[in-house]
Amino acid sequence: MKILVVNAGSSSLKYQLFDMVNESVIAKGAVERIGIPGSRLTAKGNGRQKVYEQPMPDHKVAIKLVLEALTDGEIGVISSMKEIGAVGHRVVASGEYFKKPTLVDDEVIKTLEEKTFELGPLHNPAAAAGLHACMDVMPGTPMVLVFDSSFHQTMPEKAYMFGIKYEDYKAYGVRKYGAHGTSHKYVSQEAARFLGRDIKDLKIVTCHLGNGSSITAVDGGICVDTSMGFTPLDGVLMGTRSGCIDASAVEFLARKKGYDAARMVTYLNKECGVLGISGVSSDFRDLEAGMEAGNERCKLALEMFSYQTKKFVGSYAAAMGGLDCIVFTAGIGENTPYIRSGVCDGLEFLGVRLDEEANNAKNGGAREISAKDSKVKVLVIPTNEELAIARETLALI
Numbered sequence: 001m002k003i004l005v006v007n008a009g010s011s012s013l014k015y016q017l018f019d020m021v022n023e024s025v026i027a028k029g030a031v032e033r034i035g036i037p038g039s040r041l042t043a044k045g046n047g048r049q050k051v052y053e054q055p056m057p058d059h060k061v062a063i064k065l066v067l068e069a070l071t072d073g074e075i076g077v078i079s080s081m082k083e084i085g086a087v088g089h090r091v092v093a094s095g096e097y098f099k100k101p102t103l104v105d106d107e108v109i110k111t112l113e114e115k116t117f118e119l120g121p122l123h124n125p126a127a128a129a130g131l132h133a134c135m136d137v138m139p140g141t142p143m144v145l146v147f148d149s150s151f152h153q154t155m156p157e158k159a160y161m162f163g164i165k166y167e168d169y170k171a172y173g174v175r176k177y178g179a180h181g182t183s184h185k186y187v188s189q190e191a192a193r194f195l196g197r198d199i200k201d202l203k204i205v206t207c208h209l210g211n212g213s214s215i216t217a218v219d220g221g222i223c224v225d226t227s228m229g230f231t232p233l234d235g236v237l238m239g240t241r242s243g244c245i246d247a248s249a250v251e252f253l254a255r256k257k258g259y260d261a262a263r264m265v266t267y268l269n270k271e272c273g274v275l276g277i278s279g280v281s282s283d284f285r286d287l288e289a290g291m292e293a294g295n296e297r298c299k300l301a302l303e304m305f306s307y308q309t310k311k312f313v314g315s316y317a318a319a320m321g322g323l324d325c326i327v328f329t330a331g332i333g334e335n336t337p338y339i340r341s342g343v344c345d346g347l348e349f350l351g352v353r354l355d356e357e358a359n360n361a362k363n364g365g366a367r368e369i370s371a372k373d374s375k376v377k378v379l380v381i382p383t384n385e386e387l388a389i390a391r392e393t394l395a396l397i
């Protein structure tokens with residue numbers, strides 16, 4: 001069975017076509033600038049690449065072109081769309097409406113559009129546009145929605161509630177939802193597989209550290225807590241996001257800077273984090289280079305990031321009453337030994353001992369970086385959200 005995975009943004013659309021017999025990617029590509037002059041699709045298949053430059057006023061035109069590329073005489077990998085058994089769509093926000101991957105029908109579309117758009121105003125309308133575009137050009141093909149937050153739906157009430165009036169939680173759905181759930185689920189399962197253990201017997205903390213970063217407590221394969229909140233702004237400081245901050249400081253800053261609420265949210269999402277601290281970059285490679293050149297603010301940004309991540313690891317060990325494994329994943333988690341070392345440093349009391357040589361070794365695959373005598377296994381597991389979505393889609397249909 002072949003499964004198409006679609007990740008639609010407001011003006012972009014990424015896709016991968018999997019052959020689920022061996023979970024291989026047989027084609028992939030990205031559309032940029034949908035609805036903006038200069039639209040283009042870069043498509044790969046058959047070991048070749050082709051760039052299509054033509055107007056794409058909306059997602060439907062973009063999807064049509066993707067399907068043309070998939071059946072193209074030169075880079076095409078299928079002879080007709082009928083070969084695609086199902087389409088998995090990445091959706092960011094689920095609210096409390098979708099607790100697991102969901103097969104699309106009229107009712108599901110209604111709930112997606114009427115209930116979740118205000119929870120993910122930038123992302124969910126784009127996902128819906130991608131969904132409608134696929135349904136138009138592939139009528140009859142099963143469509144599955146896979147939500148970033150659904151893995152976190154198992155959190156107990158005490159973990160997901162904020163300390164606000166209960167009636168306001170009930171009326172407006174203001175609570176922790178979390179994000180990166182597809183990645184946390186995937187790497188925790190891969191970690192158990194790597195260790196040759198049943199995930200039901202493991203207490204794992206997964207650290208998805210990238211431009212957006214979140215940490216999750218996975219107890220017996222189930223999410224019991226996560227660091228992102230109502231939106232991805234919460235938790236540790238990130239590339240450009242502040243992470244958690246006293247709400248009174250937000251009001252104080254808004255008054256001092258003359259910002260309204262919407263401008264403040266943009267400030268906290270786009271201008272803060274390690275970019276705001278360093279004044280140099282949101283990219284950790286630049287921060288490391290800056291630190292090596294003696295820039296104290298780059299060093300501070302890196303230290304804050306490690307320190308805040310470490311605190312989540314420790315608090316989640318406490319929440320689960322133990323810790324068997326720490327998993328690092330995503331751009332920083334997979335590629336930045338300095339941060340992994342900084343997070344683990346001081347966690348010896350929990351039984352964490354890093355093998356610095358293994359931590360510093362250049363190796364792209366899943367690997368163990370803890371010392372042989374470390375009670376807690378420390379792993380680097382490359383994430384693969386697209387494959388995870390394809391697996392969820394296949395499982396559902």
Ligand code: AMP
Nearest residue numbers: 210211212282283284285330331332335
């Ligand atoms: P992500 O959001 O998962 O793509 O992660 C992006 C972050 O990973 C950026 O801050 C990068 O600096 C960091 N990073 C560090 N090393 C690498 C690398 N070799 N490749 C990609 N990202 C890297």
